[in-house]
Amino acid sequence: MELTTEHEELKRSAIKFVDAEINPFVDQWEQDEIFPAHEVFKKLGDQGLLGITKPEKYGGAGLDYSYGAVLNEALATINCGGVPMAIGVQTDMSTPALARFGSEHVCNEFLKPSIAGDFVSCIGVSEPHAGSDVAAIKTTAVKDGDDYVINGSKMWITNGTQADWMCMLANTDSSGASKHLNKSLICVPLKENGKRAKGVTINRKLKKLGMHSSDTAEIFFDDVRVPARNLIGEEGQGFVYQMMQFQEERLYAAIGNYAGCELAIEETIEYTRQRKTFGKPILDNQIVHFRLSELMTEVEALKALTWKGIEIHINGGDCTKLASMSKLKSTRLAREVNDSCLQYWGGMGYMDETSISRRFRDGRLGSIGGGADEIMLGIISKYLDILPGKN
Ligand SMILES: Cc1cc2nc3c(=O)[nH]c(=O)nc-3n(C[C@H](O)[C@H](O)[C@H](O)COP(=O)(O)OP(=O)(O)OC[C@H]3O[C@@H](n4cnc5c(N)ncnc54)[C@H](O)[C@@H]3O)c2cc1C
Structure with a gap:
């Protein structure tokens, strides 16, 4: 999908916001085991970042999901998984069905203040x-x-x-x-x-x-x-609505995972370029730079898969199969990337203070939350018509 200067501008300004208003505080929030959601969401709401894809009538920007996806890529620059997950709950997990099927009453009572950042x-x-x-x-x-x-x-x-x-x-x-x-x-x-x-x-x-x-x-x-x-x-339609709502949650996870993987690999390239063993940078060992190149190739393939699902979603089609494939592939790849990269950080990779150790811990949730890997495989099998009893 062709991205425009508007997409780039949105991403740039969101990354600027993350650098100024979120990243300086992340280490403290990780230690506190909570972040001040009302304070952070109000600031995000003031920037218009909680309602990018939501109707203008309720304070959203009314843009298509490609803009939401680009925003999610920007949120992956937050130095932890917890805060982007919490933001995703607000934008892509608890409000899609409300925006799509909610009455004027519920949209005014719950959607509008959630887009404004007054409600968590x-x-x-x-x-x-x-x-x-x-x-x-x-x-x-x-x-x-x-x-x-x-x-x-x-x-x-x-x-x-x-x-x-x-x-x-x-x-x-x-x-x-x-x-x-x-x-x-x-x-x-x-x-x-x-x-x-x-x-x-x-x-x-x-x-x-x-x-x-x-x-x-x-x-x-x-x-x-x-x-x-x-x-x-x-x-009586709640289960059906929730299954639809899950698709945005799963695309959100896939986007966050490929963007996070890209950053993990880039950070590892930088670290292994500086760190020397046996008189040369760790990166200069073929096993290391080949492995990182291979992982980056996988990330590009995941990105293409995910954007194929996003395009279907934007065009009003059923993206369930591709959203499930993207989530499955992304959670498994994130675990592989985080583990492989951590290895090349050696003892530092095992220290709390390095970004890769946080990625390793945070990334484990992906294969469980929002539909475990096996649930994604079940959905994909259903779409392939190969569930038992069908053969
Ligand atoms: C940090 C965190 C945040 C979360 N946030 C939310 C939230 O905000 N809202 C919310 O509603 N939920 C939330 N969840 C719950 C999450 O969605 C569930 O944990 C997830 O859906 C898995 O359900 P379960 O834990 O009951 O695992 P179970 O259903 O008990 O399954 C356990 C494991 O068994 C395997 N399994 C299950 N079924 C099958 C099968 N049919 N075939 C093969 N293998 C199978 C899978 O590997 C699965 O991981 C969160 C969970 C965590 C850990």
């Missing part, structure tokens, strides 16, 4: 016993007059301790409808007048292997009342 959002799909098997979630939202009454819990929720609202997938039909047609997406406020909403409990901030600056929470809902008009789109 989160996406509530996973539960303690149901991550990969989304249809097995147990949280219920039962109609009572003009409200839904919500009971259940959500697990591993990014932005969970700070979020103002959750885009929640819940079971809204217990009359025996299929598990793909008994669910709805609902905007659930997690705060009321600055305090925790009644019936909402954040059990704990979870400690993690990586993504330290991002807060991850387990959240309980005990008879939480939400106006029924907080429903996104049609009741």
Whole structure:
């Protein structure tokens, strides 16, 4: 796809923003195991960076997904995985279905302030016993007059301790409808007048292997009342909407991964050019520069695959197969790149202070979150029509 000067300008200004407003603070946030989401999102919102692809009516820029992709490439220059993941939750995981199917009411109440950076959002799909098997979630939202009454819990929720609202997938039909047609997406406020909403409990901030600056929470809902008009789109269509919404999440992951891989390889080239063993730069060993060249070739191939999916998405087609392939390839490649590069940093690669050790830790999540590698393989197999019983 041909990128324009507008794409380049957006990328340049976003990188400038990251350098000035985010990167100087990242090490501290990683240590604190949280970043100030409201402060950072407000600044991003003021720059128009939280609504690039969202309707102008609600404060977005109304641009196509190629601009979102270029912005995501710029966010990969953030010196950790946690903050870009948290931003992605706001732009590409909790709001695509809302922007596409939400009523004027929910868009004004939840989308507009999220684009402005006044609200922090989160996406509530996973539960303690149901991550990969989304249809097995147990949280219920039962109609009572003009409200839904919500009971259940959500697990591993990014932005969970700070979020103002959750885009929640819940079971809204217990009359025996299929598990793909008994669910709805609902905007659930997690705060009321600055305090925790009644019936909402954040059990704990979870400690993690990586993504330290991002807060991850387990959240309980005990008879939480939400106006029924907080429903996104049609009741019973939540599973379908969430499967569509996952495509932007998966493209977001693929873009972040190829951009991060490129940076990891470039940083490793620089390090191994400076560092000498046996009287010559480590980079001058053929095994090293051949390996880095091979990895960069893989990154270019991944980029082409991902942009093929992006083009289909922009043209309104079903990008599920290519988004799944891109996510799968990107998470596996990121693990391979981070591991291979770390090796060439030697002892320094094992130190907390180097960028490659953070990439190694943070990058491990990719193959698990947002649909594990095996789930991507299942989707691809379905599109190839080779699932058991089909042969
Ligand atoms: C840091 C972090 C942040 C997250 N943020 C969010 C968030 O904001 N919102 C949200 O809703 N969720 C979030 N998640 C949850 C994440 O999406 C799930 O962890 C993920 O979908 C996997 O689900 P699970 O952990 O229940 O693994 P399980 O479903 O228990 O699966 C475990 C493993 O088994 C394998 N497996 C599963 N099914 C199959 C199969 N059919 N065939 C072969 N192998 C299989 C896979 O390797 C998988 O990794 C987050 C998770 C983490 C760790």
